[in-house]
Amino acid sequence: MDKTWNNKAWFLVLPVLVLVAFSAVIPLMTVVNYSVQDTFGNNVFFWAGTEWFEELLHSDRFWEAMVRNLIFSFIILAIEVPLGIFIALNMPKKGWGVPVCLVLMALPLLIPWNVVGTIWQVFGRNDIGLLGYYVNALGFNYNYVQDPFDAWVTVIIMDVWHWTSLVVLLCYAGLVSIPDAFYQAAKIDGASRWAVFRYIQLPKMQRVLLIAVLLRFMDSFMIYTEPFVVTGGGPGNSTTFLSIDLVKTALGQFDLGPAAAMSLVYFLIILLLSWVFYTVMTNYDAER
Amino acid sequence: MARIDVNHIRHSYLPYPRKDSDFALKEVHHTFEDGGAYALLGPSGCGKTTLLNIISGLLHPSHGQLLFNGRDVTNLSTQERNIAQVFQFPVIYDTMTVYDNLAFPLRNRRVPEADVDRKVRETLDMIDLASLAKKKARGLTADQKQKISLGRGLVRSDVNAILFDEPLTVIDPHMKWVLRSQLKQLHRRFGYTMVYVTHDQTEALTFADRVVVMYDGEIVQIGTPAELFERPRHTFVGYFIGSPGMNVLPVALEGRTAKLGAQRIELPGVPHTATGKAEAGAVELGIRPEYVRLGREGMAVQVSKVEDVGRHKVVRANLEGREIAAVIGEDDEVPAEPKVRFDPAGINIYADSWLVEMARVEMGA
Numbered sequence: 001m002d003k004t005w006n007n008k009a010w011f012l013v014l015p016v017l018v019l020v021a022f023s024a025v026i027p028l029m030t031v032v033n034y035s036v037q038d039t040f041g042n043n044v045f046f047w048a049g050t051e052w053f054e055e056l057l058h059s060d061r062f063w064e065a066m067v068r069n070l071i072f073s074f075i076i077l078a079i080e081v082p083l084g085i086f087i088a089l090n091m092p093k094k095g096w097g098v099p100v101c102l103v104l105m106a107l108p109l110l111i112p113w114n115v116v117g118t119i120w121q122v123f124g125r126n127d128i129g130l131l132g133y134y135v136n137a138l139g140f141n142y143n144y145v146q147d148p149f150d151a152w153v154t155v156i157i158m159d160v161w162h163w164t165s166l167v168v169l170l171c172y173a174g175l176v177s178i179p180d181a182f183y184q185a186a187k188i189d190g191a192s193r194w195a196v197f198r199y200i201q202l203p204k205m206q207r208v209l210l211i212a213v214l215l216r217f218m219d220s221f222m223i224y225t226e227p228f229v230v231t232g233g234g235p236g237n238s239t240t241f242l243s244i245d246l247v248k249t250a251l252g253q254f255d256l257g258p259a260a261a262m263s264l265v266y267f268l269i270i271l272l273l274s275w276v277f278y279t280v281m282t283n284y285d286a287e288r
Numbered sequence: 289m290a291r292i293d294v295n296h297i298r299h300s301y302l303p304y305p306r307k308d309s310d311f312a313l314k315e316v317h318h319t320f321e322d323g324g325a326y327a328l329l330g331p332s333g334c335g336k337t338t339l340l341n342i343i344s345g346l347l348h349p350s351h352g353q354l355l356f357n358g359r360d361v362t363n364l365s366t367q368e369r370n371i372a373q374v375f376q377f378p379v380i381y382d383t384m385t386v387y388d389n390l391a392f393p394l395r396n397r398r399v400p401e402a403d404v405d406r407k408v409r410e411t412l413d414m415i416d417l418a419s420l421a422k423k424k425a426r427g428l429t430a431d432q433k434q435k436i437s438l439g440r441g442l443v444r445s446d447v448n449a450i451l452f453d454e455p456l457t458v459i460d461p462h463m464k465w466v467l468r469s470q471l472k473q474l475h476r477r478f479g480y481t482m483v484y485v486t487h488d489q490t491e492a493l494t495f496a497d498r499v500v501v502m503y504d505g506e507i508v509q510i511g512t513p514a515e516l517f518e519r520p521r522h523t524f525v526g527y528f529i530g531s532p533g534m535n536v537l538p539v540a541l542e543g544r545t546a547k548l549g550a551q552r553i554e555l556p557g558v559p560h561t562a563t564g565k566a567e568a569g570a571v572e573l574g575i576r577p578e579y580v581r582l583g584r585e586g587m588a589v590q591v592s593k594v595e596d597v598g599r600h601k602v603v604r605a606n607l608e609g610r611e612i613a614a615v616i617g618e619d620d621e622v623p624a625e626p627k628v629r630f631d632p633a634g635i636n637i638y639a640d641s642w643l644v645e646m647a648r649v650e651m652g653a
Contacts, residue, residue, distance in 0.1 A: 181377055189396055200381065
């Protein structure tokens, strides 16, 4: 081995390490610290061991929130990805329509999340909301405050409205990078519209789609602000997703130990699922 | 296979072309004979790709007609015209195997799977990729990918013509030679009508039986490589083909004599327009560097540079204030008081950049 070892180089990365330590590692360690202790206030802590973790893993409330969250992520992925691809395919490739469409698409992404929540909270209201009022006027009994199904529909439509644009923009970026020659060759080869999509557009979009699915999955699995503003997790617990449940535990009930244990489990789940997603999709990519 | 008639075709990319300069293709009227190997040669932006795309049906011409074997196909789609086209950058279907790539155009046309298999295997042998049939097309090298593009054209045995749009641009130089000679071979064996677009004169001259030189949206000359070299019909052809290009010198005509500054140059014949309308336009004398003889007799020149390009030397010199080039042998030396003579066989006269016919008389007669 002729490798030169120069430990002085560590000094060069030290600033980053310090920064990461303060912004990520130390706060995370604080959470770890809380998760194994119990307190009755006054900054007095007792060793609790794995008690909070055991309690959490046997808690119905946690598993229900988890299942709810997985169903939510699955539904919005199933809607946003195909819809995003469809919109991207139909966006103009040149001319004045391009900037218009891009700006329109980017608008929902530029709105702060709690404002998105507020918009839909008002929009869906039965008394003054444009959507809520007219849906009821048409004879549907729609009330997201009382009916869990309506609450779900509202939260899902809101997420689709808010985030489909991201999928659209990523897919569009993938589409415009396809040289014209591919479409011309497909014409000459007599390919159908479906074959063009299946063998040219989809493979070229694959990488951006991977990123889109990953981002949308992680974001939807951690969703907090918008449903919190619209439904507050209700009615009952019907739209209480993991993060909402976590905040309720930590800040509503001030159960620091259980909340810390939950954060850690939550963190590990996201890390694990993202890793699985990424590995599966990149392996799939490498095989082909 | 088909004879292709390009019937007074004009094309503009603008919606309402008015001036001549609005047209990318000014007016092209030409017949590509059945089974011929043609090259469309010209600089970037001269309209050669436009013409090719009109033939394949990717573009609809603004004016004019396109006939395949006498049948009007102007309004037919690319697929109905049954054309194969190979593009500048290799187009392959990444997710398919090499085999499936070649089968794709056939399967799209609902050819029975047994025939597909037979045709694909034949084509794989033809383009020498049989060993890679089961591999994903994605991981191949650029020249292998370009072979697949080519193979997708060859696999349909009934294509009317195979069009090439600068297909060797992204290929390494040594592979260019290999692929080009393979194309030549395929042409000889199967007699496809082939049209090959390029801006590389070597490629055009080695590939084609007939070279169509285009300039500024027009065909300026159609001919064999030898014709293009000996008698360029337009000063552009003279300049574009050959390395270095033809020397073009402004002259004044006086019967069989051309006057270049103080020098008088005897012409091989009397130019037909020597005493007529052409007097109004600019008259030029064109002579290829290969016909400029450097020696101790003739017109005095000042040599400015000698470039040794290997098999011969290119001498850059100044004649009557004009830059001219001469080609001399590898072992020839530049004399102390250099003078040049123009070999009459290589002299062409141009009026307004177009060749003027000359009744050539044997010198010394």
